[in-house]
Amino acid sequence: xxxxxxxxxxxxxxxxxxxxxxxxxxxxxxxxxxxxxxxxxxxxxxxxxxxxxxxxxxxxxxxxxxxxxxxxxxxxxxxxxxxxxxx
Numbered sequence: 001x002x003x004x005x006x007x008x009x010x011x012x013x014x015x016x017x018x019x020x021x022x023x024x025x026x027x028x029x030x031x032x033x034x035x036x037x038x039x040x041x042x043x044x045x046x047x048x049x050x051x052x053x054x055x056x057x058x059x060x061x062x063x064x065x066x067x068x069x070x071x072x073x074x075x076x077x078x079x080x081x082x083x084x085x086x087x
Contacts, residue, residue, distance in 0.1 A: 029070075
C-alpha cells in the first residue's frame with residue numbers, strides 16, 4: 001500500500017526572505033536532501049539526478065504569479081514488456 005506524506009506552508013514574505021528561502025531550497029537540491037519540518041513530523045525528500053521542472057508565469061491586472069514545480073521518481077517506473085491487448 002502506498003504511503004503519502006505531505007507538507008504545506010503558506011506565508012507572506014518580503015523579497016529578501018523569499019530569496020533566502022529559494023537559496024535554501026537550491027542548496028538542499030544540490031545536497032540531495034530536502035527536509036521539511038513541522039509540528040506533526042518531518043518530511044525528507046531525496047531528489048535524484050534527473051528532475052522534471054515546470055515553470056509557469058502569469059500577469060493579470062493586479063496579480064502576478066510564478067509557479068515552480070519539481071518532480072522526480074525515487075524508483076524506476078516499471079514498464080510492461082508486453083503489448084496491450086487491443087481488439
